[in-house]
Amino acid sequence: MSVSTPFVFFHHRRRSWLPGIAGFLWLIVGAACGGKAPDTPASTPASQPAAPTTSGEKKPRVALLSPGPISDDGWNAFGYDALKIIEKELGCEVRQQQVNDSPADREQGFRAFAQEGFDVVIGHGGEFTDQALAVAKDFPRTTFVVTAGDKAAPNVVSVVFDTGQASYLAGAIAAMMSKTGRIGAIGGQNIPASARNLYAFRNGARAINPKIDVMIAFIGSWTDTAAARQQALAMIDKGADFLIHDCDAAAAGVFQAVKERNIRAFGMQKDQSHLAPDHIVGSPTSNPQGLAEIVRRILQKEQKGEVVHLGIRDNAVGFAIKKGFIPKEIEGKLNGLTLAIQKGEIDVFKEQP
Known part of the structure; x- marks a missing residue:
């Protein structure tokens, strides 16, 4: 790549x-x-x-x-x-x-x-x-x-x-690499920007495997690591072998659960691979x-x-990939998807709840 x-x-x-x-x-x-x-109010500022x-x-x-x-x-x-x-x-x-x-x-x-x-x-x-x-x-x-x-x-x-454009790619990676056919996405507060990231992840996964089960949940907080860990464990117990988050500081709880249960995950906004180096495949970045x-x-x-x-x-959105985690054939498919997004051929936000 x-x-x-x-x-x-x-x-x-x-x-x-x-x-x-x-x-x-x-x-x-x-x-x-x-x-x-x-309109500018009539009252004096x-x-x-x-x-x-x-x-x-x-x-x-x-x-x-x-x-x-x-x-x-x-x-x-x-x-x-x-x-x-x-x-x-x-x-x-x-x-x-x-x-x-x-x-x-x-x-x-x-x-x-x-x-x-x-x-x-x-x-x-x-x-x-x-x-x-x-x-x-x-x-x-x-x-x-x-x-x-x-x-x-x-x-x-x-x-x-x-960032949902890169989350879409993360979803595609998860769908191509998942062994269980179940993956999950955990958000903080259910605000439009966060929801767009998580549903773009779902859309990317479904573009590869229309039958994949994508669980989505919001914990209602950007800082509650305990709630994030609990939600992550619940998804893992239901068979999820890939998780993505958009819950800011609470993501520490997601990564804790990922390490406990030895599954794969994605970071968000910055390269977060150092937070769980044996588990984080990559990170959508701004x-x-x-x-x-x-x-x-x-x-x-x-x-x-x-x-x-x-x-x-x-060039305001990118993707940080952990070296050696993604097979070469998948990298080739991701390059094709990326080019299609650049050209406007894929609307990663098209299907929203």
Whole structure:
């Protein structure tokens, strides 16, 4: 399996937008190693400091609200990776804060950073959508970014990494390698972005074997490792020999169960093979450069409020494969599926519940 050229978002000091059609990133891991925007309210917005310009003396200020620990080696770590790129490549002052899983805390997080005069505040997850839309009305000079969101406003940008395209490939791998004909997918909260990833996994498996049994469940939390382990064990007890997750920090429970019962699994968002090196076949991944590029466009007044989808064609989604885990004949089939997704010949999200 060939490895494509690296992701390119920042080219020397001249920064460019995502490539129109780029090679899909196969990262081989060593075996040892919107709709209509809401109208601006008639009421006077809350007092807000003027936002600094990128050419002024003050650095642009960018904040990240995380729904879980950035040490999760997954979704939250991916968001923090993007923030560090923003700091290094864009010269921004950055700050990160973990918030509790409640609408009130998410809104307070947005509001506090906006009141401090931050230029961009990122809510890392679709669950931040409603709070971003509410606070944005009061702070028109701050742009609010929601990853995995599905709504927009004049100063709200939702960025959707279509990781489901790589989850589809994971499903195809599972279907080709499963010995039991049963596989499972475990999500955190049942929000649209997470559901799309898991149902794309199911669709990829069914494209290979229409009769395969794909169990899907949501545990209702991004951090409850005990619930994730319990759900994983329940699926394994029903015959699942491959599992995928989209449950952030709670995935530690999935990997624990996988190691206990000696089956195969997939990571999510980042290469997670080191978390269960004898069991993780590969990981659908999101490229943090994509989120950093959105922020650059916002700071340069090039990005309007809209829902932006980034996927394989943009080199924003990839797949980290554990070396030696996948037979060569399956690698060849995956290359064919990847090309078809790039060309738009396969809609990985077509069949949804």
